[in-house]
Amino acid sequence: MATIRRDLGAGHHFLYDSAIIGEPSIDTFTHEYWQFQDKIVGHARGRGTTLFIEHDNHSWVLRHFQRGGLIGKLLSDQYVFLGVESSRPFEEFRLLSDMRKEGLNVPVPVAARIHRRGIIYRGDLITQRIPGSQDLHRVLCREPLEQNQWHAVGRALAAMHNCQVYHHDANIRNIMMDDKHAIWLIDFDRCRKRQGHQWKAGNLNRLLRSLLKEKEKNATFHWSMDEWQYCLDGYSSTARKA
Structure with missing residues (x-):
């Protein structure tokens, strides 16, 4: 570059x-x-x-x-x-x-x-532009993610946190999946690098709140709290320990 x-x-x-x-x-x-x-x-x-x-x-x-x-x-x-x-x-x-x-x-x-x-x-x-991609909100309104795909979401968030990057709005619409099922993170306006680890749980909770909100708003939304654990498992497998 x-x-x-x-x-x-x-x-x-x-x-x-x-x-x-x-x-x-x-x-x-x-x-x-x-x-x-x-x-x-x-x-x-x-x-x-x-x-x-x-x-x-x-x-x-x-x-x-x-x-x-x-x-x-x-x-x-x-x-x-x-x-x-x-x-x-x-x-x-x-x-x-x-x-x-x-x-x-x-x-x-x-x-x-x-x-x-x-x-x-x-x-x-x-x-x-991320080729062949859709945000996870659109995907989940159509079909559920598999367990390994939720693991990939968690690993993507952990990789971001391993670089000490705080995402200001880590909601389901700012996570993309491409046509090869790779996970991408977008919209880094007001995001920055931060020291420490205490803020990372808040980033994960922001994603959980957005999932709960979309589950309530949409008649069809293929997600349950059981699948949230898959995301956390993927996160834990990649996150650097404090």
Whole structure:
């Protein structure tokens, strides 16, 4: 990976992997640019819209950083500027790069951008799309996971924790399974490396709460508490001991 940081002026800052993408421009991070070229092949809605792009034999995900909750109704996509490297897109790009070096199944970071105006900035991140993947919420609404697959989920979480990475929102929609049944973790906004071990149980409990919530919300959701133990068994088999 050849990571390059470039400051364009007028408050525009870029971070990108030159082995994957040529020098990006402001347009690279806009919906209009990709729509004009007919390169958008899909989208997903969460906090804002995430675009799926096919370009030069690459499959990319473009995400505009958007606030959620009550503060999102007030500030939408605006964040307080505390330094370029402290911006959310740059932090997530760097964290993904570090985890990839550790061999974790997380998205490959392609490019990040922020645009600063005074004390406010807005930002975007492009990552490589995980081929043939679906989030576990969608999978479990269709069919159950096998015991070894739940073990794999637990091992993926343990591998993340072994790198001392805290996931801010470790819910079932942020865990993906590809067409070879490999498990991937996504959405590392507001995630970071932390010292110690006491916080790791909270990450696991966040996943359990999301499973219980989806079980209650969905008429068909193939999961039970018995299968939670399979996940914990997989976690314990891989987690480094405190």
